[in-house]
Amino acid sequence: MDPEPAKSTDALEAGLRRVVVARIDGANDVTSPRRLSGGASQETWSFDALTPGGPVPLILRRSPPSKQPAQLLGSAIGLGTEARLIELAAEVKLPVPIVRTVLLPEDELGEGFVMERLEGETLARRILRDEQFAAVRPKLALQCGEILAGIHAIPRERLPSLPTQDARGQLDQYRGIYDHFDDPRPVFELAFRFIEDHLPAAPDLTLVHGDFRNGNLMIDPDGVRGVLDWELAHVGDPMEDLGWICVNSWRFGGELPVGGFGTREDLAKGYEAAGGAPVDLERVRFWEIVGTLKWGVICTMMLSAFRHGGDRSVERAAIGRRASETEIDLLELIAP
Amino acid sequence: MYDPPNLTELVTAVREFLEDQALPQLEGRTAFHARVAANALAIVERQLALGPEAEAAERTRLCDLLGRTDRDADLESLTRDLCRRIRDGELGIDSPGLTEHLRLTTLDKLAVDQPRYSGYRRATHSRS
Numbered sequence: 001m002d003p004e005p006a007k008s009t010d011a012l013e014a015g016l017r018r019v020v021v022a023r024i025d026g027a028n029d030v031t032s033p034r035r036l037s038g039g040a041s042q043e044t045w046s047f048d049a050l051t052p053g054g055p056v057p058l059i060l061r062r063s064p065p066s067k068q069p070a071q072l073l074g075s076a077i078g079l080g081t082e083a084r085l086i087e088l089a090a091e092v093k094l095p096v097p098i099v100r101t102v103l104l105p106e107d108e109l110g111e112g113f114v115m116e117r118l119e120g121e122t123l124a125r126r127i128l129r130d131e132q133f134a135a136v137r138p139k140l141a142l143q144c145g146e147i148l149a150g151i152h153a154i155p156r157e158r159l160p161s162l163p164t165q166d167a168r169g170q171l172d173q174y175r176g177i178y179d180h181f182d183d184p185r186p187v188f189e190l191a192f193r194f195i196e197d198h199l200p201a202a203p204d205l206t207l208v209h210g211d212f213r214n215g216n217l218m219i220d221p222d223g224v225r226g227v228l229d230w231e232l233a234h235v236g237d238p239m240e241d242l243g244w245i246c247v248n249s250w251r252f253g254g255e256l257p258v259g260g261f262g263t264r265e266d267l268a269k270g271y272e273a274a275g276g277a278p279v280d281l282e283r284v285r286f287w288e289i290v291g292t293l294k295w296g297v298i299c300t301m302m303l304s305a306f307r308h309g310g311d312r313s314v315e316r317a318a319i320g321r322r323a324s325e326t327e328i329d330l331l332e333l334i335a336p
Numbered sequence: 337m338y339d340p341p342n343l344t345e346l347v348t349a350v351r352e353f354l355e356d357q358a359l360p361q362l363e364g365r366t367a368f369h370a371r372v373a374a375n376a377l378a379i380v381e382r383q384l385a386l387g388p389e390a391e392a393a394e395r396t397r398l399c400d401l402l403g404r405t406d407r408d409a410d411l412e413s414l415t416r417d418l419c420r421r422i423r424d425g426e427l428g429i430d431s432p433g434l435t436e437h438l439r440l441t442t443l444d445k446l447a448v449d450q451p452r453y454s455g456y457r458r459a460t461h462s463r464s
Contacts, residue, residue: 035365184415187438189422190429253454314369318376324445328455331442335435 008064009033015109016047016060023101024058024114026051033060042079042231046117062103062112076231077162079103083113084160085207085230094150095218097226120220122228124252127219128260136223141262143224144212144245145270151227152206152238152276159207164235167199170290174297183300187327191293194334200237200283208236213250214259239280242267243287248329249295289333296326344384351377382448390444397437401427 013032020027033045043062048055061079080102089096097115127133165173175192178185210232218226244250246257246264254260258267268279303320305311341349354374362370391411398414399407402421421427427434439459446456 184412184419186415186418186422187442189419190435190438193422193425193428248455251454314373314376318372318379321376321379321449324442324449325453325455327438327442328446328453328459331435331439332455332459335429335438 012045012109013047015107016045016114019101019103019107019109020049020058020114024049024051024056026053027056028052031055042112057117058100059097059115059117060109060112061115062110064110077233079112079231081160081162082230082233083115085233086115088154088158089151089227092150092154094147095224095226097218097228118218118226120218120225122215122218124214124250124260127214127217128252128254132221133219136219136221137261139223140219141256141258141264141266142270142273144217144258144262145242145267145272145276146274147224147227148209148212148238148241148267149271149274149276151209151212151241154207156205156207156235159235162207162233162235164205165208166202166205166236167195167240167286167290170236170294171195171199174294177301178297181300181304183303185296185300185323185327187330188293188296191289191330191334195286195290195293198286200239200286203237203239203283204277205235206238208234208238208240210234210236210241211244212241213245213247214252214261215250217259237283237287238277239283240287240290242271242279242284243289244291246284246288247291247295249292249325285333289330292326292329292333296323296330299323299326344381347377347380347384351381379448382451386444386448390447394441394444397433397440401433401437 009032013030016033017030020030027049029050031048031050033047036044036046043060043064045060045062046058047060048057050056061082063079083099083102086096086099090098097118100114100116102113103109103111121127121130121133128137171192178188178192209227209230211229212227216227216229217224218228245259245267251257251260256262257264264281264284268281268284271279299319299322302316306313306316306320351374354370354377359367359370359374395407395409395411395414398404398411398418399409402414402417404414404417418427422434429435443456443459446453450456
C-alpha cells in the first residue's frame with residue numbers, strides 16, 4: 001500500500017541500518033521503515049532499532065537526496081538546524097523527542113535526523129474528541145502557554161543561524177508569494193492592506209517556533225508530550241506563536257480559540273506564569289490575522305506544486321479549495 | 337448534445353464507487369488519498385449544482401461595485417479589477433457594499449468547497 005517504489009524503500013532501509021547500527025548504542029538491526037501520513041513537506045518514517053534489550057521506537061525525518069529540500073513553505077530551515085533546535089529545547093526541559101543522530105552527507109540518505117518515537121496522539125480531531133483526552137483538554141492551553149514561554153526564553157546567542165522574520169518581513173514575503181502565483185483574491189488583498197495598516201511597533205525578538213499548533217503537538221492523557229515540526233522556526237515577534245495556535249483552521253471544528261481546546265486567557269496565564277513577557281492580546285489577534293492569511297496563501301502555493309511542480313497528488317490539487325476557508329475567517333476578523 | 341448520463345451522474349457514480357467499494361479495501365496513505373479524491377468529487381458535484389447561479393450573482397455584484405457597464409465581462413477580469421482597486425486604496429473596508437460582496441462571494445465558494453467548515457457554519461448561522 002506504500003506509494004514509494006519498493007526499490008527506494010529497500011535502499012532507505014539498508015542506509016538506515018548502517019546509520020543506526022553504527023551510531024545508536026546496542027542496535028544490531030532495524031525494522032522496515034513505514035511512511036507516516038501527515039507532514040506533507042518532508043518525509044517522516046517510523047521504524048524500530050533492534051537491540052538485545054528490546055526494540056527502540058524511532059522516527060526518521062528527512063528530505064530525500066533525490067529531491068530538493070522542501071521549500072514549499074518558502075522559509076523552511078534545514079533539518080540539521082531543526083535537530084539543533086530540538087536539542088536546545090530538550091536542554092531547557094521542554095517536551096520534545098530526543099534526537100538520536102543527525103544524518104551526514106556520507107550516509108547518502110539526504111538531510112535529516114533520527115529521533116525517539118513518542119507515544120501519544122497528534123491527530124487534532126482525536127485530541128479534541130476522544131474520551132481519553134477529556135480530562136487533559138482543559139489544561140492544554142495553559143501548558144501551551146508555559147511551553148511557548150520556555151521556547152521564547154532560549155537565549156538568542158545559543159541559536160543556530162535562523163532567518164529573522166518580523167511582521168513587516170512576513171508581510172512582504174507572503175505578498176511576494178501571492179503576487180508570484182497570480183491568483184487574484186480580493187479578500188487576501190483586503191487582508192494585506194489591513195495588516196499593513198496595523199503593523200505593531202517593533203517588539204523584542206525571540207526564537208519563534210513558527211508552527212506551534214494543534215496537529216504538531218504530541219498529546220497524551222497527561223498533556224503535551226512533545227512539540228514537533230520545528231521546520232518553520234525563525235527569530236521574530238514571540239506573540240506570533242500565540243496568534244498562530246488561535247487560527248481557526250487549527251481549531252479543527254472546536255469552539256474554543258486556542259487549538260479548539262482552550263481559551264486565550266489560559267494561554268496567556270500559562271505564558272506569564274512561566275516567565276513570559278506580559279501577553280498583548282491585541283498583538284496576538286494581529287498575528288492570528290497574519291497567520292490566517294499566511295495559511296490561505298500557503299494553500300494556493302501548494303496548489304501550484306500540483307500545477308507546475310512534481311506533486312500530482314489529489315491532496316495537492318484539492319488544497320487550493322481550502323483557501324476559501326481562510327477567506328471567511330479573514331472577513332470575520334477584519335470586517336466583522 | 338451529449339448523451340446521458342450527465343456530468344453530475346458520472347461524477348456521483350465515481351465518488352460512490354470510491355467511497356463504497358474502493359475505500360473499504362484500502363489502508364494507510366492510499367486510503368487517505370482515496371478519501372481526499374472522494375471529497376474532491378463531492379466538490380465537483382456541488383459546483384455543478386450551485387456554480388452557475390452563484391457566478392451570475394457574483395458578476396452582477398461586481399459590475400455594480402465597480403461601476404462597470406460591460407455586464408458580460410468575464411469574472412476573472414472583474415475580480416482582477418477589484419483586486420487592483422483594493423491594492424491601490426481606491427476601495428477598502430469602509431467602501432459601501434465591498435465587504436458584503438466579499439462575504440456573499442466567500443459563502444458561495446464555501447457552500448461548494450467545504451460546507452462543513454466551522455467558519456462557514458458560524459457565518460451562515462449568525463446571519464440567517
